[in-house]
Amino acid sequence: MKEGPDIARIATLIGDPARANMLMALMGGQALTATELAGAAGVTLATASAHLSKLEDGGLLTQRKQGRHRYFALADSAVAGLLEDLAGLAATRGHLRHRPGPRDPALRRARICYDHLAGDFGVRMLDSLIERGAILEEGEALALTGSGHRFFCEMGIDAEALKTPRRPLCRACLDWSERRSHLGGTLGKALFDHIMAEGLARREPDSRAIRFTREGERRFLALFPVQDADAA
């Protein structure tokens, strides 16, 4: 009743459906305007504005003025990590939203999770990295191996430079659609950036879905092979 941090305050902020929708929309990693977020949440601009100032006061969001626009983004990767965990937990407890919309299949296949790849493709990528011995899986924790170091070097990714005090290099992020882990952390982000830079895929507008090109999918599957080739 007295000691410790006030978790209820943060949880209440996330607990409102409109605010939760806004936060999930920002898991796309891009900063969005108040109007865009109002649309994502399905409320009027007036309501959205009130929500956004609450989220900002609560330290979950940051705001940047740019001309007459106001861009909002998640405050930092700690907030994104919390939302990921929350989504993972909600998925395992069966708290799915009622209407899986028409573009849901695309989201299950490949989507962006704040700044890294999630969905079927994301899970496959981590599986492949573990199979090849690039990443060591110890329970839920992930560690980069020496051979993994070399593998990423060949792709032009310097894993050593990705180590930061603020954020883990490898992070297991529970995937809500697959209910298995995909790769987050700075390495997960670097790999996603690599995929986009190489033009293997592009983002769907106004969605977190990622669409691979035919050629991009071929190269992705070749780069990250897995043992048992099952097709859905």
Add this chain to the structure above:
Amino acid sequence: MKEGPDIARIATLIGDPARANMLMALMGGQALTATELAGAAGVTLATASAHLSKLEDGGLLTQRKQGRHRYFALADSAVAGLLEDLAGLAATRGHLRHRPGPRDPALRRARICYDHLAGDFGVRMLDSLIERGAILEEGEALALTGSGHRFFCEMGIDAEALKTPRRPLCRACLDWSERRSHLGGTLGKALFDHIMAEGLARREPDSRAIRFTREGERRFLALFPVQDADAA
């Protein structure tokens, strides 16, 4: 409004102050009765009962009937992990509860965090393990080294046996009082169990505080030395 898991539902459950207090009380790791939880939350039994069934429906709690008592506990370590993260985030955003009660200093010093040691002593323990090279810190991620393996073996802890698919061996858990990490995961639990089994400390009744004996504190400090000896 459409895709993905319903994070708002889980967050709403945690977002009510009474329910948050109950959950934090259960972070002590022990199962508690409905009456005890009502006391912890500061509500009547009727109100508590309603909250508890919501939490159980939401999959955050499990219930065990035992005679005419009903014992509640956190559903699993995933829930505990989420609450830890939430508390860590709340602490860094300055969302502290208003009245740091009289026993607050004892909590800052040493307390239980679901099933492992937290507070000043918990942070010191992890610092010491990193200094001695038993645990490798890569950003926010933690990994056990070979020398750490041997060190824990000498204490009678077989780290190999602690690896589980469900839960990480080492987990960095942001400490709300120190704002630095302490050691969670199955290894963190094993070390805490070791400390209690050796009689270095005992639990305060009705609190998450851990009180070290004079001799226990001496042995703890000898076992986990740190470089710069600063005293509060």
Add this chain to the structure above:
DNA sequence: GGGATGCTTCGGTTACCATCGAAGCATGAA
């Protein structure tokens, strides 16, 4: 300047839900 766009503030309405006391039900003790 005049007009359009983006957002915030204000006032009022509505709906939900936390809360409690009292009554009901189950379990265990005498």
Add this chain to the structure above:
DNA sequence: TTCATGCTTCGATGGTAACCGAAGCATCCC
């Protein structure tokens, strides 16, 4: 059986906060 304890259910109450439309303020464009 009879009583006590632990908890749930019921019904009623109250406060909080989400919501919207309209008005106000700021920024940019012409």
